[in-house]
Amino acid sequence: MSGLKLGLVGLGKIARDQHLPAIAKTDGIDLVAVASRNAKGEGVANYVDLAAMLAGSPELDSIVLCQPPQARFEAAVTAITAGKHVFLEKPPGATVSEVEALIALARKQGVSLFASWHSRYAAAVAAARDWIAQTTIQRIDIAWKEDVRHWHPGQPWIWEAGGFGVFDPGINALSILTEIVPDRVSLLSANLDVPSNCAAPIGATLAMRTGSGAPVDTVFDWRQTGPQTWDIVVETEAGRLRLAEGGNRWFLGDEEQQAGAEEEYPAMYRRFVDMAGGNEIDVDLAPLQLVADAFLCGRHAATEAFHD
Numbered sequence: 501m502s503g504l505k506l507g508l509v510g511l512g513k514i515a516r517d518q519h520l521p522a523i524a525k526t527d528g529i530d531l532v533a534v535a536s537r538n539a540k541g542e543g544v545a546n547y548v549d550l551a552a553m554l555a556g557s558p559e560l561d562s563i564v565l566c567q568p569p570q571a572r573f574e575a576a577v578t579a580i581t582a583g584k585h586v587f588l589e590k591p592p593g594a595t596v597s598e599v600e601a602l603i604a605l606a607r608k609q610g611v612s613l614f615a616s617w618h619s620r621y622a623a624a625v626a627a628a629r630d631w632i633a634q635t636t637i638q639r640i641d642i643a644w645k646e647d648v649r650h651w652h653p654g655q656p657w658i659w660e661a662g663g664f665g666v667f668d669p670g671i672n673a674l675s676i677l678t679e680i681v682p683d684r685v686s687l688l689s690a691n692l693d694v695p696s697n698c699a700a701p702i703g704a705t706l707a708m709r710t711g712s713g714a715p716v717d718t719v720f721d722w723r724q725t726g727p728q729t730w731d732i733v734v735e736t737e738a739g740r741l742r743l744a745e746g747g748n749r750w751f752l753g754d755e756e757q758q759a760g761a762e763e764e765y766p767a768m769y770r771r772f773v774d775m776a777g778g779n780e781i782d783v784d785l786a787p788l789q790l791v792a793d794a795f796l797c798g799r800h801a802a803t804e805a806f807h808d
Contacts, residue, residue, distance in 0.1 A: 503528035504585070504776055507553050507560045509575055510567030511536035514589065518618075519566060522765035528773040533557040550575050554582050562612075562776060565589060570662040573598040576613075580605050585612040585776045587768075588783075591671055592616075594662035596785055596792050603783050612775040614768075615783040617675035621767040622747030624759035628734075629680040631752075635738035637681065640716040644673040645729040648702070648722035654808060658700065665700025667791045670720035676732060676747050678786040683711030687790055690798030695806035702806055706794055 506523065508515060511534050520541075523531050534541035535553040547553040554560065563579040564587040565572050573593050579586050580602065592615035593599040599615070606613035619625070646669060657663050664671065678685055685708050693703035702723060708716035730746040742751045750757050775782055 503530055504562045504773060505530055505532045505557075505560050506562045506564060507531075507533040507535065507550075507557060507584075508541070508564050508566060509535045509550050509553070510565065510589075511539040511541060512566065515566040518765045519564060519589075522763075522769050525766055526769040526773065529562070529769060532560055550578055554578070554584075560584060562587065562772070568657040568663065569594045570657065570660070573602070576602050577605065580609050580611055580613070583609060583611060585614075585772070585779075587614045587616060587772050590615070590617055590675070591664060591668075591788055591791070592783060592785075593788070596788055599783060599785060599788065603781055606781055610779050612772070612779050613781050613783055614772050614775055615785075616768045616772075617672075617679075617784065617787060618764040618768060619672035619675050619747050620679045621764040622676070623762045624743055624750035624757070625676055625679060625747045627757065627759060628741055628743050628747075628750045631741060632680050632734060632736065633682055635736040637710055637712065637714040638735040638737065639714050640677070640681075640710075640735070641733045642673050642677065642716065642718040643729050643731050644670050645719065645721040645724035647725050647728065648806075649808060656808075659695070659698040659806065661699045663700050664791065665694075665698065666702055666704055666720045666722045667700075667794070669722075670704065670718075671787050671791055672746065673718065673720070673730070673732065674787040674790050676743065677716065678784070678790070680732075680734070680743075681710050685710055685716060685786070685790065687793040687797070690794040692794065692798045692800050693803045694800050695804065696802050697805040697807075701800075702803065704794065704798070706790075708790070 533545040535547045540546045562585040688707040692701040704720045706718040732743040734741045
């Protein structure tokens, strides 16, 4: 066994669907242990929690945290204090201030900290960013609409305070937005549709603008059935660019452009391996800050109760 010795905390749907396959195909990192209350990894040491994992597998030098955001801060503090490099599933935390505290702690401990905005690694995002950098943005429209019952079945934490609700997928769009826009994006107003039996929204509309003044209109909705929508349309002086399928396809006008391979999570693990060699910090707070601003100044409207 060679490379980084990794422990994974939180063996849920995202870990099984994305993290385990990505780890298996990434050179320079080996999964040694899993900590989960309700599941076990195959061929590795298994523990009920992070503390037990750190005690039972002291050879670990890196930790990936895949549990809900409400629990991630304390786990990250524990791992960083133990001298481990830390990979944070998105969102990196439940609040901006706790992530800022993790950055400071990682610097003090001399370990790497990675906020993994996986949608930034989608196949077409880098090419779209580079094309946009050569022109002037006039306006941006974002539509991120999906069926929560399909993507997040039986996950009550996502409807609780700190669970983000529709901003759990919506922050993916914001991570792409803040990657492809060459200047800072700020929030002007927000409207949040909150089910009467939940603490987090099921729908949201955001009005934003770029640093150069271009408007950004955004719709997030978790009530869409049938075909799902993950689109960002950028009107520019050079024409219209559309990112589709969550950033994996892109079009200039009606003509599809060449994109790279779809391997968001393997790309992030390669980045994490490189970071650990230099004890780097790669934590961009811009997407999380926009979500925090929406919760801070958004108008809340009660809507019908949600039942999974």
